Amino acid sequence: MSLIHKTAAELGRLVASQEASAVEVTQAHLDRIAEVDSKVSAFLHVDAQRALEQARTVDERIAKGDKLGPLAGVPIAHKDIFATDDMPTTAGSKILEGWRPPYDATVTRRLREAGLIILGKTNLDEFAMGSSTENSAYGPSHNPWDLSRIPGGSSGGSSAAVASFQAPLSTGTDTGGSIRQPAAVTGIVGMKPTYGGSSRYGLIAFASSLDTPGPFARNVLDAALLQEAFSGHDEFDSTSIDAPVPPVVEAARQGDVAGLRIGVVKELGGEGFQPGVLARFHETVDLLESLGAKVVEVSCPTFGYALPAYYLIAPSECSSNLARFDAMRYGLRVGDDGTRSAEEVMALTRAAGFGPEVKRRIMLGTYALSSGYYDAYYGQAQKVRTLISRDFEAAFHQVDVLISPTTPTTAFPIGERADDPMAMYLADLCTIPSNLSGNAAISVPCGLADEDGLPVGLQIMAPVLGDDRCYRVGAAVEKAFTDRWGGPLLSKAPTL
Amino acid sequence: MAETVTLMPYDEALERFEPVLGLETHVELGTASKMFCGCPTTFGAPPNTHVCPICLALPGSLPVANVKAIESTIRIGLALNCSIAEWCRFARKNYFYPDMPKNYQISQYDEPLCTDGYLDVQVEGKTVRVEIERVHLEEDTGKSTHVGGATGRIQGADYSIVDYNRAGIPLVEIVTKPVEGTDRLAPEVAKAYVTELRELLRSLGVSDVRMEEGSLRCDVNVSLMPRGSSTWGTRTETKNVNSLRSVERSVRGEIERQAAILADGGRIIQETRHFHEDTGATTSGRSKEEAQDYRYFPEPDLVPIAPDPAWVATLKAELPELPSVRRARIQAEWGVSDLDMAAMHNADAIELVEATVAAGAPAADARKWWMGELARRANEAGTALADLPITPGDVAKVTELVASGALNDKLARQVLEGVLAGEGAPEAVVEKRGLRIVNDEGELSAIIDQVLAGNADAADKVRSGKIAAVGALVGGVMKASRGKADAGRARELILEKLGVEG
Ligand SMILES: [Zn+2]
Numbered sequence: 001m002s003l004i005h006k007t008a009a010e011l012g013r014l015v016a017s018q019e020a021s022a023v024e025v026t027q028a029h030l031d032r033i034a035e036v037d038s039k040v041s042a043f044l045h046v047d048a049q050r051a052l053e054q055a056r057t058v059d060e061r062i063a064k065g066d067k068l069g070p071l072a073g074v075p076i077a078h079k080d081i082f083a084t085d086d087m088p089t090t091a092g093s094k095i096l097e098g099w100r101p102p103y104d105a106t107v108t109r110r111l112r113e114a115g116l117i118i119l120g121k122t123n124l125d126e127f128a129m130g131s132s133t134e135n136s137a138y139g140p141s142h143n144p145w146d147l148s149r150i151p152g153g154s155s156g157g158s159s160a161a162v163a164s165f166q167a168p169l170s171t172g173t174d175t176g177g178s179i180r181q182p183a184a185v186t187g188i189v190g191m192k193p194t195y196g197g198s199s200r201y202g203l204i205a206f207a208s209s210l211d212t213p214g215p216f217a218r219n220v221l222d223a224a225l226l227q228e229a230f231s232g233h234d235e236f237d238s239t240s241i242d243a244p245v246p247p248v249v250e251a252a253r254q255g256d257v258a259g260l261r262i263g264v265v266k267e268l269g270g271e272g273f274q275p276g277v278l279a280r281f282h283e284t285v286d287l288l289e290s291l292g293a294k295v296v297e298v299s300c301p302t303f304g305y306a307l308p309a310y311y312l313i314a315p316s317e318c319s320s321n322l323a324r325f326d327a328m329r330y331g332l333r334v335g336d337d338g339t340r341s342a343e344e345v346m347a348l349t350r351a352a353g354f355g356p357e358v359k360r361r362i363m364l365g366t367y368a369l370s371s372g373y374y375d376a377y378y379g380q381a382q383k384v385r386t387l388i389s390r391d392f393e394a395a396f397h398q399v400d401v402l403i404s405p406t407t408p409t410t411a412f413p414i415g416e417r418a419d420d421p422m423a424m425y426l427a428d429l430c431t432i433p434s435n436l437s438g439n440a441a442i443s444v445p446c447g448l449a450d451e452d453g454l455p456v457g458l459q460i461m462a463p464v465l466g467d468d469r470c471y472r473v474g475a476a477v478e479k480a481f482t483d484r485w486g487g488p489l490l491s492k493a494p495t496l
Numbered sequence: 497m498a499e500t501v502t503l504m505p506y507d508e509a510l511e512r513f514e515p516v517l518g519l520e521t522h523v524e525l526g527t528a529s530k531m532f533c534g535c536p537t538t539f540g541a542p543p544n545t546h547v548c549p550i551c552l553a554l555p556g557s558l559p560v561a562n563v564k565a566i567e568s569t570i571r572i573g574l575a576l577n578c579s580i581a582e583w584c585r586f587a588r589k590n591y592f593y594p595d596m597p598k599n600y601q602i603s604q605y606d607e608p609l610c611t612d613g614y615l616d617v618q619v620e621g622k623t624v625r626v627e628i629e630r631v632h633l634e635e636d637t638g639k640s641t642h643v644g645g646a647t648g649r650i651q652g653a654d655y656s657i658v659d660y661n662r663a664g665i666p667l668v669e670i671v672t673k674p675v676e677g678t679d680r681l682a683p684e685v686a687k688a689y690v691t692e693l694r695e696l697l698r699s700l701g702v703s704d705v706r707m708e709e710g711s712l713r714c715d716v717n718v719s720l721m722p723r724g725s726s727t728w729g730t731r732t733e734t735k736n737v738n739s740l741r742s743v744e745r746s747v748r749g750e751i752e753r754q755a756a757i758l759a760d761g762g763r764i765i766q767e768t769r770h771f772h773e774d775t776g777a778t779t780s781g782r783s784k785e786e787a788q789d790y791r792y793f794p795e796p797d798l799v800p801i802a803p804d805p806a807w808v809a810t811l812k813a814e815l816p817e818l819p820s821v822r823r824a825r826i827q828a829e830w831g832v833s834d835l836d837m838a839a840m841h842n843a844d845a846i847e848l849v850e851a852t853v854a855a856g857a858p859a860a861d862a863r864k865w866w867m868g869e870l871a872r873r874a875n876e877a878g879t880a881l882a883d884l885p886i887t888p889g890d891v892a893k894v895t896e897l898v899a900s901g902a903l904n905d906k907l908a909r910q911v912l913e914g915v916l917a918g919e920g921a922p923e924a925v926v927e928k929r930g931l932r933i934v935n936d937e938g939e940l941s942a943i944i945d946q947v948l949a950g951n952a953d954a955a956d957k958v959r960s961g962k963i964a965a966v967g968a969l970v971g972g973v974m975k976a977s978r979g980k981a982d983a984g985r986a987r988e989l990i991l992e993k994l995g996v997e998g
Binding site (some may be wrong): 081082083089091096099101102103105200201202203204205207208209235236237238239316317319320323324325326328329330341342343346366369370371374378 | 549552555557558559560597599600656658791796
């Protein structure tokens, strides 16, 4: 098996034992990128030279006998929304084209320190606003299962890179489903950790109270290893939780559901869901029962209000977060010809630099926060948010985890929903409740839909700081399906 | 666009209208680091050197609240008799302006840290209670300089430059409730409030409270209502009031301006006005009628503030002696009349006198010099007493020299003049100017002999018993010694030489 098809855990072991060098591993992935990324367009920026330099450093340290983490020497791709002090960081927007941060995000810094090799930065919907990467100012990424389809979003470059074996690991951010939905539609594992479980410092903000960095991998254990490597309290993010990181790696190794109480969320399924998605989901429910879990139906009646609440809270926060892009200190500047006022230059720059979806959300949020409308919109949405958290709390009194399909449909064709924001927003129907309440949730592959042969994801939701439960159940499902399928789901993907 | 301003004489304005005041004071805290990042807060650094990804609002950066600033705000609230919130949040105040890096200011909105307090001030011997609405914590903006154009403001400027050193410095906003019933004393009440507040803040050690450097800034709200009415008029907010004297002048000026408009049947526009130190006039700024919608919402990047009540109780117990209490104690210790105490307070002399006493001077002497000769000098120079180039130590030294007989009052004034002129410390001035009292008996005796010889008539009168005539002789000795003789000793010697019993 070639190096690019190995798991991250295995690559880490090979590099540590010097059976393979980090340089070889990195080169293999750089070759793969050169071979297929013209078709997939997962990356916005690849720095082969810098990656090989980092790999050489890791090899030298290992040769000297330095004790490094389990992922030292393993390549990774970062969503281009994490600040990197040696690469451009664009957030998928023209307004930041060419901007190079003078500092690293805490996530990128911790992963550098753990010896991971940064291959480059991946594509995303502009400022993480979208479910398909079609809102990227630099063009869409493509789903390795069917290049005419979307790889999910907003972290679609990261899911496409991992699903097409260009990187064994990648980072993403999940504000309304932006990790879980792309993972589901590309047949890989994507985890939204508990909000505050990892630092947002250096992550370009979309919606501060929802944004959560998380891992992509091709298997549950790799995702857990990656999450563990960047998680934990950060003094630069006061909303990061000052508590021990849940034992995610141990749980991923354990992978066992015997005696576990699992709740199927009544409101997240049924009408509007693709039959092939529901078929795979019900099959998974049967599988979990056969593995010894007690499965019951649980009702979370307020989840129906999650989508509208989200589309008030997220745009409100984004309208304020994105105000800093004003041409004064960094990024694009338009119209500064000496005749125009600062205000005019700000307006011209923002008009030219932001794409239509970003503008739509800024306007939505500005409206929702304005005086006279605040109580009816933002205030009301916050109340809904509280009610959703209460529904989760009540549910987690009855069961250990909740499950649902990750997305209502499989990957849709590029362009199909581009002019229909509401249809696009529905892609996050099942994932949004966990963002609003801040609890942990993962998506793991659970098969291919009969009608289109495209991957379907299972979402496993656990309480705040119960991230390990997501991994425990995810690993059990993964093991059982791998046995049933005779290998990982991705082995069924077409070769590029 | 110049506006024509008509004023109504103050007395007439007060006959017809009653003023209602409101004061919003911004205080830059003297914490070592900024409100949400680790940058230093020292004043006067080269532009844009005290900056980092956080206070420049680089994408991805996040604020972390400065605990020391929260502590200072709570202490201010406690000293102002406020209730301290058990749980409150920061809020974002959204508006675009180039000197505000995030284009929102992290402030507090409907959940201030401290609420409902008061500050008592003394004006013309009576106590006025100024009620405090709220004390909250926020961050300062950067500083814009608008180059070119007539007004020094952004409109019409050729270009603007921004220094972000100040961006993110912790700023406490102290807002009074409307102050009614001050009547004709409104300007004095406003000044007394800011003076008292400044002393209180200084005593807490939370800020250097320098109005001229902008670490204490005051916005003055004034509205008028016709006598007999109980409905408040439309208020204006005057900014850029950068000295205690300006606080007083701006209130007076605004009363005169508004009264003229109202008397003429006009209406007051709710607006921000800018005070001009040189003319004492205000000019119209941004109109608040096209009101900004700040779209406040709770700051999601910061966790709520929930001060532990036990900690707040400790802070309260550890508050220093507050200025009004201290003044009462000092007054008793020094045995000063209410009037003299008030005079010292108004002249901002209490701390100077206190420091002079601490340096060894008797309180009465210290007060005499600061409130007499030095106050006169400060007045002539148009500066604050504290800004005179003389230290309390210098003044204490002068009182010591007088007490020891080395100087008399007249010479002491010359010494002070020398110190103020930059000639050095008092002893150096005495040395350089040769100001020591002549108490060498031989030299004095020689001068007396000379004076007696030249004033034989006067000497005879004294000899014949008209002792009053000795004054002229002493005067002659003082003149001949150019004021350096000890007049008392000279009198004794003259009488002795003339064989008369004093
Ligand atoms: Zn800073």
